[in-house]
Amino acid sequence: MAKFSPVTGRYVTFEVMGDELKVFFLENGSGQPLVCQHTAGCHNHQWRDLLEDEEITQNYRVIAYDLVRHGKSDPPKNKEWWKEEYRLTADYYVAFITAFCDALELEDPIFMGSSFGGQVALQLALRHPDRFAAVIPVEAADYSPGFFLDWWQHPHANAAQVCASGVWDLMAPQSPDQDRWATWFYYTQGSEAFRGDLYFYSVDHDLRGRLGEIDAEKCPVVIMNAEYDYLTTPEEGRQTAEQIPGAEFIEMKGIGHFPMSENYPVFKQHLQQALQKIESKLGARTG
């Protein structure tokens, strides 16, 4: 018996800093928009279980897009992009996300992203606290050096396997094999974007000394880092939260750097906690 998922996919076209983009997104649910960013070199299937979670989608319109050059979102249509080295900058990334939210006319969205999506969540809270109701930076820190590497697309090695097996032990050994291998599989698909994404992750994203400028009273910030993440440890997530006035921190035990994709049931418990914290902050403001 065939079974259809309630998740639907669409394309939307808009412009970002002169680039004409046709962007693919998946969505399900109704209520406050919860906009989800995948990790570097990946695509929106990392959010597959959240998108189909009846409990969450009862109250939230979950939207997971593919960043330009990822998944089904092609590189810019009006540009000879193959003649340039791809390096994602904080300015472009932030402009993309706000343009996407504007294109969909989203009101008071909560933004959630993991890894380089977590780092950009911090950038959004800093630069556009009025545009977002709250942000949930997952696997985030003020700075995450060391991953902008040529190995990810070295012509003498199998880039698909280097990317996928290179991020393998960002995941926890306790996470189910099926989900870890699905995540590995996604990572075989994005090697051409991965290195350029990591330019943002390890070079251009640097909020050291600037976290105090984020106002988590205006735009609530709940940071969540996982125990098996070797790039941004729980300790680094906690230290980042401590430097942001009003920010909160949740440590996720027994899980790694791709929590929503490697072990959704464990991630969900923490996500619900984060959403409750945000709801009570926003409720206190209006009440």
Add this chain to the structure above:
Amino acid sequence: MAAETAVTSGWIEDFRRASDEDAELQAHGRYYSCAYLLDMEEHSYLVQMHAGKVEEILEDPGPLDDRYQFIIRASAETWRGFGQETPPPMHHGIFAAAFRTDLSLEGDLLVLMQNLRCVVRQIELLRQTGVPV
């Protein structure tokens, strides 16, 4: 020392069997041919792989005994973490440990990257065999 030798030689056989019988390595290891040194502080092992099978494992090789392309070097204590069934954080993979423990990756890292999937899997087999240190 005799007891120790018995323990470690048992490990060599266990590790060989775990590798040669591992479904993933055998399904994807057709081109997995290289040699690397596992330096565990108290002992070192030169692992020679050919077409996904263990050709030979030399224990504590002498300085000129044979060649290898890269080294995975860490303290015995770090390797003991790798040898647990559920390794503690930062002992659950060579990249994690290289970023956060005393483990270092040395030599021709291109060969490591060319064989990364199989090396990562083979090192995980230490969770089944334990480590000889």
